[in-house]
Amino acid sequence: MNLEFSPEEIAFRDEVRTFIRDNYPQELVGLGNREDLTREQFLAWHKILGKKGWSAPAWPQKYGGTGWTSTQRYIWSEENARVDALMPLPFGISMVGPVIYTFGNEEQKAKHLPGILAGDVWWAQGYSEPGAGSDLASLKTTAVRDGDHYILNGQKTWTTLAQHADWGFFLCRTDPSAKAQEGISFILVDMKSPGIEVRPIKLIDGTHEVNETWLTDVRVPVENLVGKENEGWTYAKFLLAHERSGIAGVARSKRGVERLRTIATQETMDGTPLIKTDEFARKISQLEIDLTALEFTELRTLASEAAGKGPGPESSILKIKGTEIQQRLTELTLEAVGNYGAPYARGMMHDGSNEVGVGPDYSNFSADSYFNMRKTSIYGGSNEIQRNIISKMILGL
Amino acid sequence: MDFNFTEEQTMIRDSLARLIKDQYDFDTRRKVVASKDGWRPEMWAQFAELGLLAAPFSEEDGGLGGGPIDAMVVMEEFGKGLVVEPFLQTVVLAGGFLKAGTEAQKQDHLAALISGERVFAFAYAEPKGRYNLADLETTATKDGSGWKISGHKAVVIGAPWASHLIVTARTSGGRRDAKGVGVFIVAKDAKGVTTRDYPTVDGRRASEVHFDNVTVGADAVIGDPSDSLGLVEKVTDEAIAALCAEACGAMKVANAQTVDYSKTRKQFGTPIGKFQVLQHRMADMFIEHEQSISMTYMATLKLEEDEVTRKKAASAAKVRIGQAGRFVGQQSIQIHGGMGMTDELAIGHYFKRLTMIDSEFGNVDHHLKRYTELSAADVAVAAE
Numbered sequence: 001m002n003l004e005f006s007p008e009e010i011a012f013r014d015e016v017r018t019f020i021r022d023n024y025p026q027e028l029v030g031l032g033n034r035e036d037l038t039r040e041q042f043l044a045w046h047k048i049l050g051k052k053g054w055s056a057p058a059w060p061q062k063y064g065g066t067g068w069t070s071t072q073r074y075i076w077s078e079e080n081a082r083v084d085a086l087m088p089l090p091f092g093i094s095m096v097g098p099v100i101y102t103f104g105n106e107e108q109k110a111k112h113l114p115g116i117l118a119g120d121v122w123w124a125q126g127y128s129e130p131g132a133g134s135d136l137a138s139l140k141t142t143a144v145r146d147g148d149h150y151i152l153n154g155q156k157t158w159t160t161l162a163q164h165a166d167w168g169f170f171l172c173r174t175d176p177s178a179k180a181q182e183g184i185s186f187i188l189v190d191m192k193s194p195g196i197e198v199r200p201i202k203l204i205d206g207t208h209e210v211n212e213t214w215l216t217d218v219r220v221p222v223e224n225l226v227g228k229e230n231e232g233w234t235y236a237k238f239l240l241a242h243e244r245s246g247i248a249g250v251a252r253s254k255r256g257v258e259r260l261r262t263i264a265t266q267e268t269m270d271g272t273p274l275i276k277t278d279e280f281a282r283k284i285s286q287l288e289i290d291l292t293a294l295e296f297t298e299l300r301t302l303a304s305e306a307a308g309k310g311p312g313p314e315s316s317i318l319k320i321k322g323t324e325i326q327q328r329l330t331e332l333t334l335e336a337v338g339n340y341g342a343p344y345a346r347g348m349m350h351d352g353s354n355e356v357g358v359g360p361d362y363s364n365f366s367a368d369s370y371f372n373m374r375k376t377s378i379y380g381g382s383n384e385i386q387r388n389i390i391s392k393m394i395l396g397l
Numbered sequence: 398m399d400f401n402f403t404e405e406q407t408m409i410r411d412s413l414a415r416l417i418k419d420q421y422d423f424d425t426r427r428k429v430v431a432s433k434d435g436w437r438p439e440m441w442a443q444f445a446e447l448g449l450l451a452a453p454f455s456e457e458d459g460g461l462g463g464g465p466i467d468a469m470v471v472m473e474e475f476g477k478g479l480v481v482e483p484f485l486q487t488v489v490l491a492g493g494f495l496k497a498g499t500e501a502q503k504q505d506h507l508a509a510l511i512s513g514e515r516v517f518a519f520a521y522a523e524p525k526g527r528y529n530l531a532d533l534e535t536t537a538t539k540d541g542s543g544w545k546i547s548g549h550k551a552v553v554i555g556a557p558w559a560s561h562l563i564v565t566a567r568t569s570g571g572r573r574d575a576k577g578v579g580v581f582i583v584a585k586d587a588k589g590v591t592t593r594d595y596p597t598v599d600g601r602r603a604s605e606v607h608f609d610n611v612t613v614g615a616d617a618v619i620g621d622p623s624d625s626l627g628l629v630e631k632v633t634d635e636a637i638a639a640l641c642a643e644a645c646g647a648m649k650v651a652n653a654q655t656v657d658y659s660k661t662r663k664q665f666g667t668p669i670g671k672f673q674v675l676q677h678r679m680a681d682m683f684i685e686h687e688q689s690i691s692m693t694y695m696a697t698l699k700l701e702e703d704e705v706t707r708k709k710a711a712s713a714a715k716v717r718i719g720q721a722g723r724f725v726g727q728q729s730i731q732i733h734g735g736m737g738m739t740d741e742l743a744i745g746h747y748f749k750r751l752t753m754i755d756s757e758f759g760n761v762d763h764h765l766k767r768y769t770e771l772s773a774a775d776v777a778v779a780a781e
Contacts, residue, residue: 300691
């Protein structure tokens with residue numbers, strides 16, 4: 001056991017650092033923590049990474065991955081977090097991509113993987129439904145075979161950033177008579193298909209991040225079925241485990257703690273910087289300590305993945321702890337800014353407005369982030385579901 | 398970066414696990430703990446034979462060339478078996494000091510430690526000192542070429558079994574000054590040493606040790622007698638890492654026993670493990686254990702780094718593991734229900750050990766404070 005980077009790893013880190021410094025788009029600096037960007041802003045860095053061959057660090061090299069070791073991937077995420085870089089959206093790279101190269105056929109791989117890598121195609125996920133959230137297997141959207149097409153009908157919800165999407169991956173019921181988890185299929189859908197309607201859902205932080213997606217007699221060629229009909233649940237679970245392994249967000253939370261420390265040196269109470277008060281300083285310490293535990297748990301997970309074990313139910317730990325820490329971080333940040341947590345920056349901005357927020361810059365959006373981050377313990381299988389997974393899959397209860 | 402154990406470390410783990418399974422079952426332990434001596438010197442001899450006592454020392458020092466990771470492996474297995482023999486006190490603590498000692502001290506004490514003949518205890522805490530390693534009323538005053546030691550050391554774990562004590566004492570300065578801390582090796586049978594021996598709540602033995610003008614020679618001094626707080630801190634950080642490993646072992650077994658119990662114990666006609674509220678609690682116990690393993694690796698791997706990094710790592714681990722141990726211990730008892738309160742079940746003994754680990758070498762509050770102060774110092778240094 002040792003924590004040292006080898007000379008090769010240090011050289012790699014320097015290479016990565018230089019590349020990011022020279023290539024990260026200037027106009028995106030400082031926007032890494034926002035949810036309300038344009039499609040172009042979201043994809044700009046992804047496209048640059050795609051050209052470099054670095055957009056999918058975790059994929060097998062055969063499909064356009066980098067072939068990096070787990071340590072190199074760790075270095076990569078640390079270096080990106082250092083500058084708050086906007087990372088490729090997870091829907092293509094972390095979710096549907098691995099499903100396609102693992103379970104898809106050759107045509108599907110050839111057709112879809114290049115666009116995902118390049119950042120040319122925006123994917124949306126069609127998992128949840130109004131009546132099927134954490135109990136995902138109770139989903140009702142149907143896909144009925146009609147010759148060489150499926151006809152899709154139903155309603156999906158929480159389709160993240162689907163307003164920009166070119167393609168979607170949908171879970172649909174193909175055998176209504178089967179038990180809940182059987183009879184589900186994993187289908188790729190061109191979002192421009194007639195019969196698809198995407199309606200915005202406004203969230204409590206004022207952003208339009210998620211949507212309702214209505215499917216009315218949407219015709220999808222049978223060739224868009226991934227893997228076998230009625231076996232989509234297996235692929236869905238595989239996807240969720242992959243999603244969870246990247247969900248810990250350690251590097252970003254470390255950066256968030258640094259930011260919080262800076263805020264706490266500028267905010268004062270009775271004339272004393274918050275960072276020098278026992279109460280607040282210890283809250284930061286506790287958060288940082290818990291984050292260290294998460295970081296080393298993630299490193300252990302990466303090491304066991306490198307030894308050939310895919311992400312297993314242990315990734316539920318990363319989901320639970322990672323999201324709890326992200327939430328506590330925004331909670332403490334809001335607490336740190338005091339009264340200036342109240343102004344509603346988004347409410348002051350009209351379309352195209354350049355209005356400057358009130359209070360210190362770091363206080364803008366601090367409440368919005370806190371409100372927005374409540375989603376993390378709900379999405380990707382709620383943290384309660386993750387505890388169910390641990391108790392069933394690991395503890396055998 | 399590498400999280401694998403070497404072949405030797407795996408071998409240590411396997412052979413020790415076998416030994417504990419064969420000779421350290423819970424009923425045997427209970428009898429030993431209740432016996433007059435409270436430990437088994439013959440078990441110590443077996444540890445020596447297995448190479449456990451030599452594992453963490455370099456080959457130059459007469460060891461097997463391992464280090465803190467080997468100690469971690471041993472301590473985790475000790476935690477699983479609730480082993481009471483003083484590996485932490487003798488090998489990690491006394492061994493840690495002797496590594497910094499003179500060639501003569503190594504040849505005399507370290508060789509006898511590794512062979513298993515000599516057992517040590519670390520007399521550092523005092524009745525009023527709580528967890529502050531520099532808060533010393535015990536004094537060592539120059540006496541010719543040697544020293545005279547006087548004072549009262551509190552709850553010296555393993556002292557009833559020890560032949561020698563490692564003693565911290567103030568050689569100059571005021572109480573709690575960083576400067577003026579010395580470290581001395583004192584034979585327990587030296588004139589002026591008196592002890593009051595007693596059992597501890599977690600099945601070990603300890604002593605109140607009084608030094609009344611105890612004379613030691615110049616060869617009893619480890620390091621610089623006027624400035625050894627740094628050494629004391631380094632060695633206790635090593636002990637903290639080892640203690641964290643012990644806690645991981647204890648948590649692992651406590652969790653496993655609780656899960657097993659919840660599968661058999663029925664309430665309202667259903668095994669209680671089927672109740673979601675208990676499933677989630679046991680999932681949290683599992684997470685706490687995993688996070689503790691991570692922190693133990695982290696702290697152990699950072700023992701050789703610069704002082705601030707090492708201290709922060711040790712404190713962070715101690716905070717996290719103190720909290721985890723309490724949570725796992727308390728929930729284990731709760732889920733066992735009334736049965737968890739009985740002395741005959743092992744679970745209560747794991748709970749007691751985990752509880753005591755929190756207060757050894759500083760509890761959660763102490764280390765959260767130390768971590769916070771170190772972080773502030775870190776920022777100040779960066780700003781310079």
